Amino acid sequence: MTDTTDLNDMKAMLQVPLGNQIGRVHRLWRSAITAAVQSLDMTEARWTAMLHLQLLGEGATQQALAQELGIEMPSLSRTLGQLVELDMLERRPHPTDKRAHCLYFTPAGQQTLTKLIERTMQIRQALYRDLTPAAVQQLMQALDLMERNARALLVTTAAEDNL
Amino acid sequence: MTDTTDLNDMKAMLQVPLGNQIGRVHRLWRSAITAAVQSLDMTEARWTAMLHLQLLGEGATQQALAQELGIEMPSLSRTLGQLVELDMLERRPHPTDKRAHCLYFTPAGQQTLTKLIERTMQIRQALYRDLTPAAVQQLMQALDLMERNARALLVTTAAEDNL
DNA sequence: ACCAAATACTTAGCTTGCTAACTAAATAAA
DNA sequence: TTTATTTAGTTAGCAAGCTAAGTATTTGGT
Numbered sequence: 110m111t112d113t114t115d116l117n118d119m120k121a122m123l124q125v126p127l128g129n130q131i132g133r134v135h136r137l138w139r140s141a142i143t144a145a146v147q148s149l150d151m152t153e154a155r156w157t158a159m160l161h162l163q164l165l166g167e168g169a170t171q172q173a174l175a176q177e178l179g180i181e182m183p184s185l186s187r188t189l190g191q192l193v194e195l196d197m198l199e200r201r202p203h204p205t206d207k208r209a210h211c212l213y214f215t216p217a218g219q220q221t222l223t224k225l226i227e228r229t230m231q232i233r234q235a236l237y238r239d240l241t242p243a244a245v246q247q248l249m250q251a252l253d254l255m256e257r258n259a260r261a262l263l264v265t266t267a268a269e270d271n272l
Numbered sequence: 273m274t275d276t277t278d279l280n281d282m283k284a285m286l287q288v289p290l291g292n293q294i295g296r297v298h299r300l301w302r303s304a305i306t307a308a309v310q311s312l313d314m315t316e317a318r319w320t321a322m323l324h325l326q327l328l329g330e331g332a333t334q335q336a337l338a339q340e341l342g343i344e345m346p347s348l349s350r351t352l353g354q355l356v357e358l359d360m361l362e363r364r365p366h367p368t369d370k371r372a373h374c375l376y377f378t379p380a381g382q383q384t385l386t387k388l389i390e391r392t393m394q395i396r397q398a399l400y401r402d403l404t405p406a407a408v409q410q411l412m413q414a415l416d417l418m419e420r421n422a423r424a425l426l427v428t429t430a431a432e433d434n435l
Numbered sequence: 436a437c438c439a440a441a442t443a444c445t446t447a448g449c450t451t452g453c454t455a456a457c458t459a460a461a462t463a464a465a
Numbered sequence: 466t467t468t469a470t471t472t473a474g475t476t477a478g479c480a481a482g483c484t485a486a487g488t489a490t491t492t493g494g495t
Contacts (some may be wrong), residue, residue: 113390122400122408122409123393123400127408127415128301128302128305130416130419131297133419134294134418134422137419139295154393167427178292227315233290234286236422236425237285239421240417244414247407248415249293252411254402254403255300255301256297256300259300263300
């Protein structure tokens, strides 16, 4: 492979609507999981919040969970309200900071969580079909790079707006 | 690398919320482009539709464009209505099928399209920073596989529901 | 000690994906 | 040919992301 080939590849790449492909995969992914857990009263936002609270550990604040999920507080706040309403989660006062809430699973939430983990792992396995661990690894690294690039870009744009 | 390592890798993979990472990248990607074209009266759905109509070629039906975008007709229908309202697109009757509409850019739409292409290519370039063409290629292939896996999964689930 | 700025969270309202339910036209079956 | 099914498109309303704006604490500067 020569440099010229690389340059041509690069040009071709810029034409491809990869962003849209990413969006499509994202929607399909979430639909697949939601279909698998529909009996649990879980929507996309709900099971996502449940699973990530588990990753982060009980007692996390809403702010911490929002960061983990990469979404804004208002989006999460609404979903957490629903999960509290459904008796899946509890918001307990933060021991030192009166503004903050810490999140805990209720007993019912624990049960649901167990099923969620089980089923989502099955789905993930199906989604990774014919992909080698190395390929998945590379995929994650590439996405990570693009995520950082996008954040950097947004910061630049925001700064320009403030001139 | 032994089979055992692969198996462990696989198990570890299943724990990682890759779906969420994909969603995050998708949102950041769209935000980055939208920020770059905000002066053109373009929202995410609008510039996406414009660019893909260009890829598909003028005269495409709404159905064809929806398929290209991987979204449902109602989602597209709304956006196209806005673009017609903004004098970017025209819906002309299909020559033989009276149900269908064919999509064409207006002169104003053509102008906007040119700017859109220019700016989105710049953004894509920035997003691909530090990624080799080969890495992008692999990324697209991996996403493609996952997309097919997800579709297969949804078909299976839908069939089960109809028992 | 006190007032300004930042932070945790909520509420309100927009955008854009979706499904469900409808109309009108085209196609297939009887 | 006439009727049933499929297809192109729309409208209505839900889900979940977002920003903007408000409240209540906390932190920081003077």
